[in-house]
Amino acid sequence: MKSFQTIKYWIFDLDNTLYSGKTKVFEQVDKKMSKYISEKLNVSIDEAKKIQKNYFYEYNTTLNGMIKNHKIDANEFLEFVHDIDINFLKKDIKLYKEIEKLDGKKIIFTNGSKKHAINVTTKIGINQLFDDIFDIVDCDFIPKPSIEPYKKLIEKHKIDPKLSVFVEDIARNLKPAYEMGMKTIWIENDEPWAKKFSDSDFVNYKTNDLSEFLRKINLEKIA
Ligand SMILES: [Mg+2]
Secondary structure, eight states, X not given: OHHHHTOOEEEEOOTTTTSOGGGOHHHHHHHHHHHHHHHHHTOOHHXXXXXXHHHHHHHSSHHHHHHHHHOOOHHHHHHHHTOOOOTTOOOOHHHHHHHHHSOSEEEEEOSSOHHHHHHHHHHHTOGGXXXXXXXXXXXXXXXXXXXXXXXXXXXXXXXXXXXXXXXXXXXXXXXXXXXXXXXXXXXXXXXXXXXXXXTXXXXXXXXXXXXXXXXXHHTTOOO
């Protein structure tokens, strides 16, 4: 358990990591992105979905593809796609307790917006626990898994990667973190895109229950 005892920086992705993908919160965001593209480019929803997928695969976020190809206003996009109903989300007391117990800095590192991160974490009751939300604006709109945002994050918080853990549901986003020396935890899920590469060496740990995993870390049961 020594390895987790030395950790000073706990870095978490937001969507489908700090809350379950089963909540379908991100599906709402996904639908809003299709709607945005459909309206902006004056195409059908079906066509918009195709464009959205292509951009996501090619540019790692739909937003990045829209900026590169259509020079859209990023803030307008973020505002629009994160305007969703999350009132059904419940407080996650167990997650609160376990994150609170972790020693060191706690940071959210997301390809989404700060406002969305605040909305979601407030709803599940964990918003007070984080030292920073490093969002896509902080990343200069260059998303994970490009190396640039990881470097920016490290620089901003003077992070020593060797004393850090990064938790994510999209396996490929763990690769740069691992290569920089961070410990990596993959949130297990069946989304083909997120699952791809999850059997790679750069995935140190896997869990389908973040609270439970952190509980074991806090109890020093996981090395
Ligand atoms: Mg995620």
